[in-house]
Amino acid sequence: MKKIIKSLLSKFNFKIIKLGKYNFFVFENFIFKYYDHYKKFNFIQIGANDGISNDPLNYFLNKNFKNISGHLFEPDKEYFYQLSQNYKNHKNLNLYNYAIHNSLKKTFLYKVDSPKKNKLPIFLRGVG
Numbered sequence: 001m002k003k004i005i006k007s008l009l010s011k012f013n014f015k016i017i018k019l020g021k022y023n024f025f026v027f028e029n030f031i032f033k034y035y036d037h038y039k040k041f042n043f044i045q046i047g048a049n050d051g052i053s054n055d056p057l058n059y060f061l062n063k064n065f066k067n068i069s070g071h072l073f074e075p076d077k078e079y080f081y082q083l084s085q086n087y088k089n090h091k092n093l094n095l096y097n098y099a100i101h102n103s104l105k106k107t108f109l110y111k112v113d114s115p116k117k118n119k120l121p122i123f124l125r126g127v128g
Contacts, residue, residue: 027056035060040067046100048072050082053125061090068092075099075109076128 035041041064045057051072052058061068069092074080080097087093099109111128112120 028060031057031060035064035068041070042068043070045070045072047126047128048074048079048083048095049076049126050074050079051086052082054123058086061087061093065090065092070094071096073098073100076111079125 031041041060043057049055057070061070071094072083072087073096074083075098077097080095084095087095099107101107109128112124
């Protein structure tokens with residue numbers, strides 16, 4: 001079965017990379033292992049928020065500046081401003097204050113009220 005899966009993946013130019021001794025997938029481990037193996041990392045992040053809160057890329061991006069490029073999208077103006085401040089020294093990151101949708105050109109963005117944020121769990125910053 002393993003041979004069949006590897007063969008199928010190779011047709012699409014994908015490879016299986018061993019992530020270590022653990023049997024569960026941890027995204028942060030994956031990106032560090034990927035970078036160690038390929039010495040580069042290119043990505044797109046949709047819903048980048050402030051670049052810190054609940055962000056699996058933040059620690060990685062602040063540890064590795066070389067050979068990394070990315071496109072980060074955040075539609076909320078407040079979070080986008082914080083995102084741009086948090087990544088202002090990362091010249092290979094392109095930041096966009098846009099939402100992504102397959103057909104709509106304009107829509108509403110609903111989010112948790114700012115005054116309520118301090119009384120609610122931090123993960124609600126990413127709810128919109």
